[in-house]
Amino acid sequence: MRSLLQTVRSHFTTVTELARQVGKLRHTLERMQETLGRLEARQVRAAAGDDFAAHGFRVFSQWDEDGLIQFLIRQVPIPRPVFVEFGVQTYRESNTRFLLRHDNWSGLVLDGGQRCIDAIKADPISWEHDLTAVCAFITRENINSLIADHGVRGEIGLLSIDLDGNDYWIWEALDGVQPAIVIAEYNAHFGAERAVTVPYDPAFERRKAHPSQIYFGASLAALTRLGKSKGYALVGCNGAGNNAFFVRESLRSSALPARTADEAFVAAKFREARDADGRLMLLSPEEETKILRGLPVVNVETGATVPF
Numbered sequence: 001m002r003s004l005l006q007t008v009r010s011h012f013t014t015v016t017e018l019a020r021q022v023g024k025l026r027h028t029l030e031r032m033q034e035t036l037g038r039l040e041a042r043q044v045r046a047a048a049g050d051d052f053a054a055h056g057f058r059v060f061s062q063w064d065e066d067g068l069i070q071f072l073i074r075q076v077p078i079p080r081p082v083f084v085e086f087g088v089q090t091y092r093e094s095n096t097r098f099l100l101r102h103d104n105w106s107g108l109v110l111d112g113g114q115r116c117i118d119a120i121k122a123d124p125i126s127w128e129h130d131l132t133a134v135c136a137f138i139t140r141e142n143i144n145s146l147i148a149d150h151g152v153r154g155e156i157g158l159l160s161i162d163l164d165g166n167d168y169w170i171w172e173a174l175d176g177v178q179p180a181i182v183i184a185e186y187n188a189h190f191g192a193e194r195a196v197t198v199p200y201d202p203a204f205e206r207r208k209a210h211p212s213q214i215y216f217g218a219s220l221a222a223l224t225r226l227g228k229s230k231g232y233a234l235v236g237c238n239g240a241g242n243n244a245f246f247v248r249e250s251l252r253s254s255a256l257p258a259r260t261a262d263e264a265f266v267a268a269k270f271r272e273a274r275d276a277d278g279r280l281m282l283l284s285p286e287e288e289t290k291i292l293r294g295l296p297v298v299n300v301e302t303g304a305t306v307p308f
Contacts, residue, residue, distance in 0.1 A: 168222055196218065
């Protein structure tokens with residue numbers, strides 16, 4: 001028995017040491033990513049031209065948002081270097097992690113999963129920087145109090161909305177902060193022209209809303225219309241075709257021409273539709289869009305719920 005216990009302890013020690021080494025390797029890899037990101041950021045500062053998407057690069061973002069943010073914060077006067085980001089999961093891949101690391105901004109991140117928030121709090125980034133992580137399921141009824149209760153009010157630098165659901169309705173309700181830059185995910189399957197969003201449901205979950213998991217969010221035209229009503233101009237989209245970038249009109253210069261949804265629209269090429277068992281179907285973008293036909297959407301121009 002004693003020999004068995006000693007063996008178990010030995011294996012446990014080995015696994016613990018392995019986990020520690022993996023953690024150190026991950027930290028080293030992140031530092032390497034940051035170094036490469038700094039080099040990319042210098043190129044963005046030196047870049048010229050009006051091709052917005054060309055400024056993109058990724059360090060911690062899923063696509064090329066890191067570079068686009070670096071470009072924008074050098075074109076737009078930032079009142080306070082503070083960000084708010086929704087839907088960050090474990091924050092290993094996000095729109096604002098490089099902003100936190102490279103530019104030392106302060107931030108508030110929110111996600112509905114407690115395990116995700118626990119992972120963020122266990123990450124060295126939580127003590128190395130001024131980062132607050134909050135577990136909350138965001139609705140239009142609670143969004144303003146959630147942000148205010150954690151000390152973020154008024155002028156901020158950037159807001160990133162990626163909820164895979166009620167994105168339009170949350171931005172519409174949000175009035176407690178005035179970001180200089182807003183990043184909002186759009187659903188390219190809804191096309192460039194129709195100003196539509198999924199109907200508001202405070203309990204909306206993408207996986208439950210439709211088996212394909214591509215019925216969510218709002219069209220670029222809907223977000224552009226909403227942004228304009230709140231004093232924001234659309235300045236471009238990322239090359240992947242899922243994130244739109246808005247700048248407050250009072251801070252926008254001629255270096256960032258305002259674009260219509262039709263001018264800025266980028267069609268998504270990635271394929272994410274799933275079957276009833278949750279497996280990727282690897283359909284073409286056109287085939288994915290057909291899945292949405294007949295599903296209810298709200299025309300934000302008229303307020304009517306209509307079939308897509």
